[in-house]
Amino acid sequence: MSFFHTIPSYSVLYFLFIIVLTAPSFDMILCCKFLNNTICAGIDNKLDNGSVQQSNVDILLADLPGNASQNAFVNTSVGEGQDGILGVAICLANISPSSCQNCLQWAVKHLYSDPKCKNSNSAESWFDRCMVHYSSHELFFGVPKTRPNITTFWGKSEANGGGLETAVYKLINNLSDSAAKNSETRSALGQLDYNQTSTSSTTIYGLAQCTRDLSAGNCSTCLAKFTRQLKIKSSGSTYTGARIVGDSCFIWYDNEPINNTCDQNAENEHINNPISDQNSGNGSSPVPPEGRGKSRTKTITIVTAVSVVVGLLLLVIAIYFVWLRKRTTKASSSWRATGYCKLRPDIRVYSIYELKTATQNFSPSKRLGRGGYGEVYQAVMYGRSVAIKRLLKASKENEQELIKELSLVSYMEHPNILKLVGYCFEKNQYFFVYEHMPNGSLDKHLKDPTSRQKLSWTTRFKIIKEIAQGLSYLHYGLEKRTTHVDLKLTNILLSKEMAAKIADFDMLRTFETDETHQSTEKGYGTIGYMAPEVNVLALRKNYSLKSDIYSFGIMVLEIVTGKGIHTFRKTESEENISESDENLTSFVWKNWNCKRYLEVIDPYLDLKIQRDNEQMVRCIHIGLLCIQHEAAKRPDILDVQKLLNTKEPLPPPSVPGFLRD
Numbered sequence: 284m285s286f287f288h289t290i291p292s293y294s295v296l297y298f299l300f301i302i303v304l305t306a307p308s309f310d311m312i313l314c315c316k317f318l319n320n321t322i323c324a325g326i327d328n329k330l331d332n333g334s335v336q337q338s339n340v341d342i343l344l345a346d347l348p349g350n351a352s353q354n355a356f357v358n359t360s361v362g363e364g365q366d367g368i369l370g371v372a373i374c375l376a377n378i379s380p381s382s383c384q385n386c387l388q389w390a391v392k393h394l395y396s397d398p399k400c401k402n403s404n405s406a407e408s409w410f411d412r413c414m415v416h417y418s419s420h421e422l423f424f425g426v427p428k429t430r431p432n433i434t435t436f437w438g439k440s441e442a443n444g445g446g447l448e449t450a451v452y453k454l455i456n457n458l459s460d461s462a463a464k465n466s467e468t469r470s471a472l473g474q475l476d477y478n479q480t481s482t483s484s485t486t487i488y489g490l491a492q493c494t495r496d497l498s499a500g501n502c503s504t505c506l507a508k509f510t511r512q513l514k515i516k517s518s519g520s521t522y523t524g525a526r527i528v529g530d531s532c533f534i535w536y537d538n539e540p541i542n543n544t545c546d547q548n549a550e551n552e553h554i555n556n557p558i559s560d561q562n563s564g565n566g567s568s569p570v571p572p573e574g575r576g577k578s579r580t581k582t583i584t585i586v587t588a589v590s591v592v593v594g595l596l597l598l599v600i601a602i603y604f605v606w607l608r609k610r611t612t613k614a615s616s617s618w619r620a621t622g623y624c625k626l627r628p629d630i631r632v633y634s635i636y637e638l639k640t641a642t643q644n645f646s647p648s649k650r651l652g653r654g655g656y657g658e659v660y661q662a663v664m665y666g667r668s669v670a671i672k673r674l675l676k677a678s679k680e681n682e683q684e685l686i687k688e689l690s691l692v693s694y695m696e697h698p699n700i701l702k703l704v705g706y707c708f709e710k711n712q713y714f715f716v717y718e719h720m721p722n723g724s725l726d727k728h729l730k731d732p733t734s735r736q737k738l739s740w741t742t743r744f745k746i747i748k749e750i751a752q753g754l755s756y757l758h759y760g761l762e763k764r765t766t767h768v769d770l771k772l773t774n775i776l777l778s779k780e781m782a783a784k785i786a787d788f789d790m791l792r793t794f795e796t797d798e799t800h801q802s803t804e805k806g807y808g809t810i811g812y813m814a815p816e817v818n819v820l821a822l823r824k825n826y827s828l829k830s831d832i833y834s835f836g837i838m839v840l841e842i843v844t845g846k847g848i849h850t851f852r853k854t855e856s857e858e859n860i861s862e863s864d865e866n867l868t869s870f871v872w873k874n875w876n877c878k879r880y881l882e883v884i885d886p887y888l889d890l891k892i893q894r895d896n897e898q899m900v901r902c903i904h905i906g907l908l909c910i911q912h913e914a915a916k917r918p919d920i921l922d923v924q925k926l927l928n929t930k931e932p933l934p935p936p937s938v939p940g941f942l943r944d
């Protein structure tokens with residue numbers, strides 16, 4: 284019997300973990316200062332020792348520092364249902380991963396060392412450069428908390444400091460704006476020169492940051508609220524530095540650069556902490572205050588060196604036990620999945636319990652639609668409207684492939700690409716969670732006569748251009764050229780403002796080389812949208828950037844004609860349709876060759892405006908260029924964008940796919 288089985292595994296892990304955390308780190312001594320604040324739920328909200336929930340808290344806290352360090356942020360969960368624990372950890376955006384990890388380890392240590400936090404079902408701990416927060420009941424992802432927890436001021440300059448006050452507000456406002464817009468890190472660091480004369484100037488430095496689960500709007504709201512609380516004047520003089528820290532955002536300015544070294548002004552700070560009285564821990568910082576004289580430095584260095592070695596040794600043992608525990612624990616696979624690949628840090632990992640709750644157990648009333656690969660449900664999660672796609676055909680065998688694709692999709696960021704919000708891979712079930720598009724898919728608007736009538740040419744032309752922009756991003760805007768493979772009207776979703784977004788990336792394939800390289804992987808696609816070279820002999824595998832262009836061309840023709848690829852099969856009584864073997868391509872091509880351009884345009888469109896008519900005919904022309912039989916003759920998406928936005932003469936189209944013989 285192994286050591287792991289003879290000794291209760293969890294206690295050993297916990298014991299080692301605490302020892303490792305207690306060992307001081309040199310980096311830590313330099314970089315991180317406890318803000319004298321832990322908040323823990325009261326005595327009525329204690330978890331039972333040894334309960335699944337408490338063990339989930341421990342697992343979460345053991346993992347948060349490491350998981351957050353690389354990207355200075357993580358929000359995650361451990362366990363599910365009533366046992367589930369949500370956690371978030373954040374560091375200042377500019378500190379190094381090791382400093383971030385150290386800081387968070389200290390923050391976690393404070394949660395364990397504060398007696399009030401023992402077995403608490405929710406707790407928070409702040410340092411000047413990081414924060415950890417967990418809760419068993421509070422849904423805090425994506426929800427802005429705009430109440431400052433700690434406000435700190437330091438240094439004083441004379442009178443108004445030669446324009447310091449104006450400079451601070453200007454800088455913080457600019458940084459707040461940039462931070463909100465920065466979807467990658469939701470942070471901004473900068474400086475501003477003020478008090479300028481011909482020979483000198485003074486510089487003020489600043490930082491604004493939100494937790495990355497916040498939307499741009501919520502981040503902006505949080506930072507604006509904090510900025511309003513920045514009363515930087517006191518008895519006629521102005522503070523040269525200040526910091527306001529909260530659960531969802533923080534701002535900081537200083538007359539020294541804000542870097543990842545110590546705050547030299549720490550001991551002079553005046554802390555205005557609205558909640559520390561009732562919540563603070565024992566108040567003694569584990570970090571020696573900076574600048575206490577050189578006599579201690581030598582001792583500290585020796586102790587540190589020894590501690591680092593011992594700490595590292597113990598860390599290795601602790602990691603081994605964490606690994607053993609992960610292998611044997613029944614913790615949710617959604618939690619484990621994050622370890623397999625690099626995902627954008629703001630991608631949420633949902634538990635199946637959360638998804639079931641949000642969709643009323645996948646109630647039919649919440650179902651948005653069903654496709655070839657699964658069902659899509661609408662839900663509101665943490666204040667955000669989302670569409671949950673439940674994959675019915677995925678299985679354990681293709682989990683790794685799905686995770687690879689998930690990783691790729693998670694980094695896609697474009698206004699015309701549907702945004703992935705999170706996922707859940709649990710109990711052999713697979714879910715992708717996307718932003719919800721209230722106006723549904725474009726096909727529905729063209730199928731329903733009332734919506735079709737409402738779909739003006741201006742909107743249709745805008746949608747065509749937006750699809751082209753999204754496709755251009757997939758083809759040329761990512762690290763690897765990426766083809767969609769299954770472009771069709773059901774995969775074009777419309778926002779509240781009728782902005783088009785390309786969706787359905789469950790089948791994306793990337794190309795390492797140029798578009799002449801053809802993937803040999805298993806192929807997919809939808810008949811009618813598939814280019815002839817993809818459809819040959821039902822092999823469906825020769826897809827390339829140019830086969831996406833073919834599908835794009837078919838969509839353009841559908842949008843201008845108002846006829847879907849299936850229209851011809853279904854509406855035999857409709858005018859202009861002679862035989863059921865006619866299809867969209869042959870219908871457009873026949874009329875085009877007879878110069879009956881306006882005949883093909885959707886009768887629901889208003890043909891009174893000459894400029895619109897010209898645009899419609901030009902779009903048909905571009906559509907025909909995209910669906911030419913020979914892939915090499917089709918324009919690429921950058922050409923298409925240019926042709927859509929100019930009046931450049933167009934070459935005559937050659938015969939479309941499938942009509943050659």
Ligand SMILES: Nc1ncnc2c1ncn2[C@@H]1O[C@H](COP(=O)(O)OP(=O)(O)OP(=O)(O)O)[C@@H](O)[C@H]1O
Nearest residue numbers: 651652653654655656659670717718719720724773
């Ligand atoms: N993010 C979303 N917001 C709103 N509606 C959505 C969203 N995602 C999907 N839908 C709706 O759910 C339907 C089914 O989508 P799904 O992606 O499963 O299949 P599909 O694209 O129609 O077909 P296939 O799976 O064969 O490609 C869509 O047609 C659309 O109406």
